[in-house]
Amino acid sequence: MPIFVFGHKNPDTDSVASAIAFSHFKNNLGLSTIPCVLGEINKETEYILNYFNLPKPELLENIKVQVKDLTYNFDEGISQNSSILSVYKLMENKDLQTVAVVDEDNKLKGIISMKDIAMGLIKGDYYHLNASLSSLARDLKGHVLTKTKDHFDGKISVMAYYYKSISGVLGGDDIIIVGDRYDVIEEVLGARVQLIIITGGKPIPEKYIQLAETKGVTMLSVPWDTYYTAKIINQCNNVSTIMRKKKIIRFHEDDYLEEIKEEIINTHFRNYPVIDDYGRFLGFINKKHILSPERKQAILVDHNEYSQSVKGLEEAEILEIVDHHKLGDISTSMPINFRNLAVGSTCTIVYWMFREEDIHIEYKIAGILMAGILSDTLFFRSPTTTPMDRRAVEELNKILNLDIQSFAMDMFKTGTSLEGQGIEEIFYSDFKEFNLENHKTGVSQVFTLDIEDVFNRKESFIEFIKSIHKNNNYDITLLLITDILNEGSYILFQSKNTHLISSAFNVKGEQGVFVDGIVSRKKQVIPRLLEAIHFMK
Numbered sequence: 001m002p003i004f005v006f007g008h009k010n011p012d013t014d015s016v017a018s019a020i021a022f023s024h025f026k027n028n029l030g031l032s033t034i035p036c037v038l039g040e041i042n043k044e045t046e047y048i049l050n051y052f053n054l055p056k057p058e059l060l061e062n063i064k065v066q067v068k069d070l071t072y073n074f075d076e077g078i079s080q081n082s083s084i085l086s087v088y089k090l091m092e093n094k095d096l097q098t099v100a101v102v103d104e105d106n107k108l109k110g111i112i113s114m115k116d117i118a119m120g121l122i123k124g125d126y127y128h129l130n131a132s133l134s135s136l137a138r139d140l141k142g143h144v145l146t147k148t149k150d151h152f153d154g155k156i157s158v159m160a161y162y163y164k165s166i167s168g169v170l171g172g173d174d175i176i177i178v179g180d181r182y183d184v185i186e187e188v189l190g191a192r193v194q195l196i197i198i199t200g201g202k203p204i205p206e207k208y209i210q211l212a213e214t215k216g217v218t219m220l221s222v223p224w225d226t227y228y229t230a231k232i233i234n235q236c237n238n239v240s241t242i243m244r245k246k247k248i249i250r251f252h253e254d255d256y257l258e259e260i261k262e263e264i265i266n267t268h269f270r271n272y273p274v275i276d277d278y279g280r281f282l283g284f285i286n287k288k289h290i291l292s293p294e295r296k297q298a299i300l301v302d303h304n305e306y307s308q309s310v311k312g313l314e315e316a317e318i319l320e321i322v323d324h325h326k327l328g329d330i331s332t333s334m335p336i337n338f339r340n341l342a343v344g345s346t347c348t349i350v351y352w353m354f355r356e357e358d359i360h361i362e363y364k365i366a367g368i369l370m371a372g373i374l375s376d377t378l379f380f381r382s383p384t385t386t387p388m389d390r391r392a393v394e395e396l397n398k399i400l401n402l403d404i405q406s407f408a409m410d411m412f413k414t415g416t417s418l419e420g421q422g423i424e425e426i427f428y429s430d431f432k433e434f435n436l437e438n439h440k441t442g443v444s445q446v447f448t449l450d451i452e453d454v455f456n457r458k459e460s461f462i463e464f465i466k467s468i469h470k471n472n473n474y475d476i477t478l479l480l481i482t483d484i485l486n487e488g489s490y491i492l493f494q495s496k497n498t499h500l501i502s503s504a505f506n507v508k509g510e511q512g513v514f515v516d517g518i519v520s521r522k523k524q525v526i527p528r529l530l531e532a533i534h535f536m537k
């Protein structure tokens with residue numbers, strides 16, 4: 001299983017770019033990693049990936065252990081036309097406790113255990129035969145004298161009576177077991193039964209074989225006597241006649257370990273069939289397979305908080321973290337490499353790690369690293385920008401030779417165009433939830449060079465913010481419409497206390513007010529809200 005490298009939920013360019021570049025870096029050092037994203041990538045990131053001709057990273061929905069991650073018994077099913085005897089022999093030879101019965105498409109039809117076989121033979125209908133000619137020939141070591149069909153379903157009788165006693169009572173449904181008694185054979189051929197099994201293995205005069213052919217009756221000669229043949233013939237029945245079809249607990253290969261664990265512990269079966277999307281049988285899983293599951297391995301970039309990370313991270317093994325955010329709540333049971341620097345972008349840190357290890361940075365990787373830095377630092381306008389970010393871009397552009405100014409502007413323009421997007425989509429494209437001194441706070445930030453488009457829809461935005469504010473019980477709900485050229489943000493908000501907003505940003509508490517100099521949610525908006533909350537207490 002590869003190691004998953006991924007950034008935070010609601011991926012931005014820095015988190016996607018740093019995941020791709022860091023995965024590349026790790027693979028250069030001999031690891032096997034794949035970059036992933038935790039959600040749909042945004043327009044800016046898409047533009048950058050296209051620009052540098054890089055594939056979209058795989059979507060990682062969660063990192064929980066699934067059935068398919070466990071080493072269980074991959075197995076083949078047996079055909080529903082197999083005889084009970086052949087299944088019994090297979091189970092005995094391979095020491096199997098349970099086998100799956102499947103159709104031609106390998107779809108699970110039923111399961112069968114030794115107990116089912118025993119019960120089937122004890123409680124079964126002794127008079128009923130449902131078997132193929134090939135099973136009968138193989139299991140009874142017989143040879144076919146005449147063949148008119150392949151499969152038989154009917155009532156078995158042993159002909160031990162005087163031939164006249166059976167006159168008129170037999171028909172096309174009957175399956176007859178008889179020795180070399182020609183008077184009886186002639187009588188049952190006349191009744192056009194479906195199958196005659198002739199015991200004792202003695203040669204049969206040609207005229208009876210010819211008669212059987214004319215009458216459309218199949219005849220099988222077996223070496224055993226009538227007693228043994230009658231005893232064994234039930235075991236020639238198709239296994240489907242005794243398999244368990246109902247109340248089978250089956251698991252899907254995508255099922256999560258924590259769910260199936262519960263079920264395995266609370267039920268008493270020895271083996272549980274595993275199937276795929278098409279209902280096809282893959283193998284059996286049992287108690288011992290779930291005892292010490294192998295955990296998935298993760299490398300986190302651009303975040304270090306559970307709430308911003310992939311579902312099921314608690315179950316995974318975190319190998320490393322590279323980030324530039326405040327310390328979060330992630331803890332590990334083993335020491336790990338955790339590189340956290342207060343710089344403008346995770347891509348900056350990844351760049352310097354390439355340099356430390358003296359690994360060649362190819363064009364595409366240089367490209368996304370630079371895009372990540374320019375994006376997260378808002379082309380160095382963000383107060384989070386450090387000289388390390390500027391130097392990284394300078395160095396990377398020695399590989400790229402781009403006009404940084406126009407590259408950045410094109411990226412932002414494409415990325416911030418809100419054309420054709422709905423209010424909700426815009427609001428949630430970069431939304432984060434915080435708990436600020438027990439104030440449940442939701443802050444969305446949208447960067448756009450197209451302020452006019454937002455203000456044309458101002459009333460709808462306010463209505464939307466009101467509704468999610470109420471539905472999620474937020475104390476503060478805030479939308480920052482950040483104009484990176486004018487280095488400030490317009491704010492739309494909802495709060496129990498409008499005064500909190502106006503005092504936090506030192507502006508009039510009206511919708512759409514411009515807050516000069518505010519561009520960073522992390523470095524400016526959150527600290528200011530916290531300060532205002534403190535102040536109000």
Ligand SMILES: [Mn+2]
Binds near residue numbers: 345346
């Ligand atoms: Mn970042």
